[in-house]
Amino acid sequence: MERFGTFTIFDILIKYIKEGRIRLDKSRYAGRRVTYHEPCNYARKSEATFGYGYYEEPRWILSQCVDDWVELQPNRRDQICCGGGGGTLLTGYNEERIRYGERKIRQIRQSGADLTIVPCHSCHGQIKGVKDELGMPDLEVKYLWELVADCLVMEE
Amino acid sequence: MSRTSDPAALERLDIDRFVDWPAPYQYCLTCGLCAGACPVAGIDDFDPRKFVRMVSMGMEEELVEARWPWICTMCGRCDSVCPMEIGISGMVRNIRGMRERDKVPGGLQKGLEQVEKTGNVLGLPKEDFIFIVEDVAEEIAEEPGFSGFKVPIDKEGAFILSTIHNKLINTQNEDLKHLWKIFYAAKEDWTITSDYWEGVNWGLFTGDDRAMRMMVERIILQMDTLKIENLLWPE
Ligand code: SF4
Ligand code: SF4
Numbered sequence: 051m052e053r054f055g056t057f058t059i060f061d062i063l064i065k066y067i068k069e070g071r072i073r074l075d076k077s078r079y080a081g082r083r084v085t086y087h088e089p090c091n092y093a094r095k096s097e098a099t100f101g102y103g104y105y106e107e108p109r110w111i112l113s114q115c116v117d118d119w120v121e122l123q124p125n126r127r128d129q130i131c132c133g134g135g136g137g138t139l140l141t142g143y144n145e146e147r148i149r150y151g152e153r154k155i156r157q158i159r160q161s162g163a164d165l166t167i168v169p170c171h172s173c174h175g176q177i178k179g180v181k182d183e184l185g186m187p188d189l190e191v192k193y194l195w196e197l198v199a200d201c202l203v204m205e206e
Numbered sequence: 207m208s209r210t211s212d213p214a215a216l217e218r219l220d221i222d223r224f225v226d227w228p229a230p231y232q233y234c235l236t237c238g239l240c241a242g243a244c245p246v247a248g249i250d251d252f253d254p255r256k257f258v259r260m261v262s263m264g265m266e267e268e269l270v271e272a273r274w275p276w277i278c279t280m281c282g283r284c285d286s287v288c289p290m291e292i293g294i295s296g297m298v299r300n301i302r303g304m305r306e307r308d309k310v311p312g313g314l315q316k317g318l319e320q321v322e323k324t325g326n327v328l329g330l331p332k333e334d335f336i337f338i339v340e341d342v343a344e345e346i347a348e349e350p351g352f353s354g355f356k357v358p359i360d361k362e363g364a365f366i367l368s369t370i371h372n373k374l375i376n377t378q379n380e381d382l383k384h385l386w387k388i389f390y391a392a393k394e395d396w397t398i399t400s401d402y403w404e405g406v407n408w409g410l411f412t413g414d415d416r417a418m419r420m421m422v423e424r425i426i427l428q429m430d431t432l433k434i435e436n437l438l439w440p441e
Contacts, residue, residue: 054429055436057366062438063388071392090281095295098282130245131281136298137411141276142312146249150279153245171371171406199384202391204351 058092059169060107063198067114073203074114084119085163086112087154087177088129089170097127108169108194115201120161130154132168134176151180158189169194215268223264227300229293234258240284240294250277254284254294261297266304275301276311280411303413310412318408318417325424326404327372336400338375342382346390355390361397366436367429368398369405396438399428405439 057065066072086108097103105126112119122129133150141147154177158166166189168174174191181189192200224231240254247253252274260269269275280295288294307315317327324330339357347355358364368389374382389396402424409417429437 054426054434057436057438059385059438062366066388066392066394071394072388090279090283094286095280095282098285127286128283131279131283133245133279135279135281136276137312137314137408138277138279140312140314140317140408140411143273143277146246146273146277149249150246171373175373193381193384195388196381196384199387202351202387204391 058104058107059195060092060104060111063111063195064107067111072198074198074201075203076115076117076201078201079116079165079197082116082165083161083163084112084116084165084167085122085158085161086119086125087122087132087158087166087168087173088125089168089173090129090131090135092169093129094127103127108167111194111198112167115197119167120163122157122161130157132173132176133180134172139172139175139179147176148180148183151176152184155180155184155186155189164188165190165192167192167194167197215265218265218267220264220266221262223266224261224297227261227297229261229297230290231258231262231292231297233290234262234292235290237289239287239289240292243283243287244278245281245283246277246279250274252277254278257298258292258294261301269301270304273311299410299413301413302411303415305413307412307414314408314412318412318414321404321408321421322417325402326375327406327408328376330375332400335375335403338379339382339398342379343386346383346387349387352387352390355386357386358397359400360432361395363433364397365395365434366397366438367425367432367434368396368438369425370398370403371406372404375403397432397434399432402428 092104094103130153132154133147138147166177168191174193178191236255238255241247244254250273257274275298278298280298282295284294320327320329336359343355343357346352407418407421409415
């Protein structure tokens with residue numbers, strides 16, 4: 051793989067924002083309580099495997115899109131898994147997976163946020179699935195790049 | 207889960223069974239920090255300390271057949287608190303990999319076989335893939351600010367190649383749009399490929415290194431053919 055450059059989604063978004071290649075309008079989500087869930091693989095597991103965890107990058111991107119967002123507790127290296135990791139969305143052990151996910155939902159509820167931002171497909175599928183299962187239409191889940199796309203300022 | 211009160215199971219105990227693993231499980235202090243940190247502890251009677259004990263007693267059959275290694279999400283919380291740096295989530299993956307492939311639970315193995323045969327988890331033919339992608343592109347082009355939007359497919363020499371999660375092609379087409387709109391706004395020179403577009407690597411979950419390598423090699427092959435230097439792997 052060394053022959054090629056690889057970008058994480060964080061690298062590329064930060065690059066576009068810093069180079070001024072995209073402009074973002076912070077007012078689009080004004081008034082919403084937003085929080086960030088970090089996926090095990092970009093954070094704790096990346097730190098353990100590659101010696102580097104992506105903790106600050108997504109938070110910086112988030113701050114370019116919304117003025118006021120809150121942390122989940124605990125967070126960063128101690129963040130709890132959403133329950134959708136390790137392929138559990140596909141093993142068929144759904145009862146266990148949903149019980150696991152309830153912890154995540156409780157943690158989100160405690161933060162008071164109604165919009166949770168995630169940069170991972172598994173986390174997105176899991177948190178959305180569990181909150182639908184528990185009947186919580188007021189909680190919304192979005193991808194980090196979805197938030198960025200929603201805030202894009204386009205000419206024309 | 208069968209218990210060790212079964213004499214046959216006692217016979218099978220073999221403390222050297224996993225000695226070749228790099229994980230220093232013999233040094234487990236049974237302190238229970240891992241169990242305290244594990245969000246699944248308690249579900250189905252599982253907790254990582256028990257798992258480590260079973261490994262150190264060499265209870266291979268019980269471990270390989272148990273639901274536990276599949277209920278654990280390999281989140282690594284146990285690893286990050288373990289004072290002996292035992293690397294529990296890696297051992298879980300090893301145990302998963304020891305299961306006969308046709309006994310891998312749920313859709314994971316079927317998906318992997320589909321990838322091997324057709325290049326993607328869905329087994330979707332190339333024409334259908336292109337149809338879906340172009341349809342989504344047309345919808346984007348109708349949004350204000352995105353007129354003329356197109357998805358560059360198999361573009362030689364593009365600056366960046368982006369892989370795609372199969373669920374976005376399968377049922378969640380709307381979610382394809384976000385990243386593509388950002389590329390457009392940033393005037394990026396990007397592309398996707400019509401053959402091996404799949405970015406999900408389920409070999410990571412089933413403990414299958416061979417399958418993981420196969421998928422990475424295919425992506426590299428395309429980057430070589432299309433002379434692309436950078437990869438974005440948003441999965
Ligand atoms: S945290 Fe580590 S040392 Fe403590 S019980 Fe778990 S595996 Fe053993
Ligand atoms: S990796 Fe598995 S055993 Fe360890 S804390 Fe996470 S879910 Fe629990």
